[in-house]
Amino acid sequence: HFSCPSKTFSDSWEIIEGLRGGLSNVQEPENQAGYMLKKRKWPMKGWHKRFFYLDKGILKYAKCAADVEKGKLHGCIDVGLSVMAIKKKAKCIDLDAEENIYHLKIKSQELFDEWVSKLRHHRLYRQNEIAMFPHEKTLFHPHYPLTSSPTIPDSQSIRKRASLAKQSSLHSPVSFTSQAKVTAWLQSSDDMDRCTKELSVCEAQLLELNHLLRSMEVLHRTYSAPAINALQVPSCISAGSIRLHASNPNLSSVDLTNEKTYHETLDSPIDVSKLQEDFCRIVSHKSFHSTMKSALCMLTTEKERLKQMLEHDSCPAPSAQLMGLKNALASAVIQNAELQERLCKIHAESHIPEPSVHINLNSCDGSRPLVHQASNESRASITESLSEFFDAQEVLLSASSSENEPSEDDSYISDISDNVSMENFSNEVENERLNTGCVENGGSQEQRRCCLPSPSPNTSNISLWNILKNNIGKDLSKVAMPVQLNEPLNTLQRLCEELEYSELLDKAAHTQDPFERMVYIATFAVSGYASSYYRAGGKPFNPVLGETYECDRPDKGFCFVAEQVSHHPPISACHAESKNFIFWQDVRWRNKFWGKSMEIVPVGKTHVVLPGFGDHYEWNKVTSCIHNILSGQRWIEHYGEISIKNSNSEKCQCKVTFIKAKYWSSSMNEVEGAVTDHKGKVVHKLFGKWHEGMYYGSPPSATCIWRMNPMPPDYEQYYGFTKFALELNELDPLTKALLPPTDSRLRLDQRLLEEGNVESAEVQKQRIEQLQRERRRVLEDNHMTHQPRFFQKSRDDTWVSNNTYWELRKDPGFSNFDCPVLW
Template sequence: MHEKFRKRNIDAKITHTLGWAKRWFQLSPSGVLSYSTSPNSVTRGSIQIMLATISSNPDQRLIHIDSGTMLYHLKTLTSEDHDKWTAAFRAYRSGGSIEIQDDLPTAAGMLDDPVNQQDTIEKGVKSAAALRNSAIRLGDNIDVLRALLDQLSHVPGTKDLSQKIVALSQQLERDQKSIQSNAEEQQKHWTSFRNGIASSGQHNDDLDDFEPTNYDSVHPSMSARSSVSEQFFDAEDIILSGGDDNDSFGGGEEAEDTTNEDSSDDDDVNGHDTEGSLELSIAGDCVRRNRLPSHAVGDVGSALSVFRKNVGKDLSTIAMPISMNEPLNMLQRACEDLEYSEVLNKAATLSDSMERLMHVAIFAVSSFASSQYRTGRKPFNPMMNETYENIRPDKGFRFVAEKVSHNPLIIAAHAEAKAYKYWQCTKIKSKFWGKSMEFMTEGVFHVTLTGHDDHFTYNKPSSWMRNMIAGEKYLETAGEMQITNHTTGEYATVAFKEGTGGGLFGAPSNRNDVVATFYDAKGKKCRRIVGKWSDKLAEEVDMNKRKLSVLWTANPPGIEDYTKYYGFTRFCVELNEITDIERNKLPITDTRYRPDQRLYENGLADEADTEKQRIEQRQRERRKEFADKGIAWNPRWFTIQPDHYADPLFIPPSEGQPTSGEGQSFQYTGQYWQARESGQWPSDMFELW
């Protein structure tokens, strides 16, 4: 949907997929560009100008603002307006003050609905007054913050935190003064505008002849200087037949008036609240690495003595030598499941529900493909509240994950794209059984597809690293996975078969076989897919084993000498990289900033081991501190919600509380990307390492 705004006499638009709609558009003193449906409505999206990439095309009067996850296209009415836009953004980016000579809204822009013109003006006056009152309350809160800071200064060991809070309070005070000054100025503008209309003697019947060209002659005092905030408003929502960047404002035929103050915002496409535009394509030209900085380090054999002492125990609860790790985190491993996300894009285009089920099943199986090259190491355990994000314009998704529980170890993740949503809440365990190590993922995976009512869930079977002590090591997945479409009642069972053949200490000659059988809502077999999760999956056409149609093929590793680099695929190599998309935009809790993992990736095993022990000890101390003070250590971006598809005992009730019989899981709150876009992370977010 192309959305149009007016900055006084400046037009703009945000690219989505449907049409054009007018919005209230505001650039704040702190450089946050935001928009809403009206001056008093909830903000629907925002971009921090300081953290965005801005490009312009003066010939077409276009300005493109890309934050990495959201893309705004601004198209001005005139070349002069284009210069004012770029000057304003340039001033923010350079850190200088803004002095823009700008006219108030033209009569054609602000009063194109004569019936509601007085209401529009009164709303402007009230909005400015409310903004001024909010600025005053912000000043009061700053005083409270200073009082708390004074108390904190007497607490030992809080010097660094106190300095940060002092800097924050100073910044807030500057912002408060700017906002209050702007609010007072805006209130004067609106009041003057209202008085000017009244004194001009014009009535509603004459407004059709009130042209922009003679506005200054009617009320020459309307020109004003703004030093902080530039606001844009148009009262109507419209859908235009055109969607071209070359269309001028008002160009093309008006198709439909969709004004509805009570309706949901147009940003919510097909019922999927994407928390802002998912226009990620412009960031797709970032260059990604094709190998790790260092080949594999650490001696896996030296850790076997630790294994022998902990046979049958959950190794995720035991401090392991770093030589048993690969330079990836469990949160990043969760993202690795999306390597073949294009299968879900395909599923969303299919009209037949059974075909969609088949492709979701293929996607679920594909998550094991990259593990075939692994060398028997385990990922790093995340710290509590550790997060990981991944924005992939080339694949069209954005992903965020967090460690939400320490004991048991639970991670939660959420991904969204134009075609689908995907989320999981899983317990991660690993156990050593004497000759093999088992990797278990307990919990439910969810998929919904845009344009369909389907809700798919599935589970994962265990994987084993065989011949840990002697012989040829290999990874094997065995067990059963069930994928269910809870909307249609259709389901599939996928059998992962154990390998056969081979010697006592060798890898099986025939392994990685899967057979997926699909059932309709009445339980009747109707389709079947066979193949190997490490190679190809094909449908038996008409259930005929002799007639196969290949539906999916695994990618090769994609990097040279992959065995020397932990058996990582190209997609896996890219997971811990900081590209231009992430640089200076990540929260301090992101895995990419974790020093022990970064050192280990760079081949510095001893230094990494020292850092790992320090970080783990720091977490133990903080956990004890919270326990002593009776403070609950809760996740930041996910919260416990009812989950009809989760085991009631997956997240057991609190001690002394009866089991309700209803499952629960940690689910995404929808706030992470908003914080990222604005650059305003929670003030109480603390360092993990």
């Protein structure tokens, strides 16, 4: 049940309280209707006026009252299942419904107070309804008009179908031995109550569709109506939507009554087109697909939770012996890593007469051979990925097939596989970059670690709601979080992760055609988001003011340096160089928590210069949103448009769109782009998924430009890190001697978390944050401002490198350098 009290913040945000303590009978509220301003959905900006109708905790909206009457709704919000916050001064109302965040505004203070009062009442009523009748929730149909209509089932028919649904659910067999466990699971699961409600809605909608189909079949036989499969499909829905009854075997198996009963209920010949219109209206409505998708997601989550509970109950409770074995295993893993490191050093110092013989001492090293041919397994993976993607992109194909059918034949997939092999894995031409580096000191390791010292800690005992409930609509960068919620990397290292696929910039530097160069630049911009797919569960450490990070990678041909140049607002600047490119950016983030989701809005530009051609590319970043912050499986979504321009030439430009997931579609993480000339004519098309790969051209001759590297073994247990991320915080004695004391690798709390010492990491984190507050107080008392060491402000207020870091590192070295004490 709901028991979060109202809280008022300094910025006047207030969380609307939910149902308190025990269950109570809440009087049914009166309906509320009227116009409010609603913030436009991405990618549009600004506000527009919409008509809202609030009925028993369900808030529907459309363009006008007539559209609501006709059932032409733009959206439907379950207020009882949403986190609601208000800002009285600005007369704003925010509803976080998990899938979407709705921002509403009212101009009149009187109307604002009236809407808030009604929403409070309806929210309590809806929550009380959910709590009182978790398995018999009121069904609502957002696609039905407000007034009665012959094509709409009345309340009696809905109750009849709900009763049938309940009766059919009683036939589900449950084994006697697991009955108690399942009962306990149901009682402890608030999500199951919501899932039951979603399933009830789904079943009622499917029963309604089945009723319409049966009616049309009876009419066909009785009045010689046209065959159902010959009916004209209205343009309002796609061909894929009308196939719902054919792809769902349960739909035709639901037996409401016999054929005779259907025939008797028809008082007169009904226009088939009217029945067809009703059928299509229900199927094509957003809420129908949204409810189906939501129910499937919750069923999957609850199935996994029940499975874990059954497995847990079938095993004995963790004993001291088991914990001892676990600790012994962790110790053995650390000892094994130390032994491997010693063997690597012995191997490096030994003299081998045959240099062609390669001894791979680190069996888990994920490096590829110079020439890699796609295996059968990789081809199968490519087939699966491409079929999934091309099915979702009907606009790219001349014909669409069922979601379960491959979109192209084996020869096409073979061509794509060959393209992947040639384009993405062949590095004969690029091997010369392995011999380049910014610093000639031998500090970089050839044998890099493939595993962290300790897996990620358990965070199930942390109540995020208690931490975040007072910060609705606020910037979370100023909110102190428990160290368990962090990952053992910080924001400066995250910036370096964007260079994981720097070979795309190397390819661009060796490409003569300017339009193809732009293709590689655009793909590089997309590739920087790939590692976030598995990282929605943790957050990076916030760098303290003056903190630095370097990454010297001769194997990749670049050297990177970053510094935290500002604390309020937090600004991170970085700079990387190789013989082929120069990369820099300064980024500041605005993080806002909306109750169930957190939006991350980056501000700043990314720059890449290709000295060989005199090109200077710059582009923006897109918005990121982490969903299911408080419950369930967190997942991250990126949406927005990246606009890439060459400031030294107007010959071509590129726009890449990260497509926001739609409620009624299973397609996610899709990216589309186009490279155009100075007249706006499209020269190259790009498409793909930011967590899988990118292609350019048009099917079936599309070429793979980039694919995400395979994840290391057991990555789920190690923060979801990629192989490149595993190496970012690695510290060996040779490198340690060359680093400044401000480098992130030397930060104690981050290092302790990586080693699995959570309690000590929390102590050090608080100490380091206190040190930063004291340094800031000293600067303020002396009317001084912090001056970054390795970056300076340019004329356009962006931070750029002063090109002193690597020179100082080389001579005289940072051991003799006056650095602030950060930790």
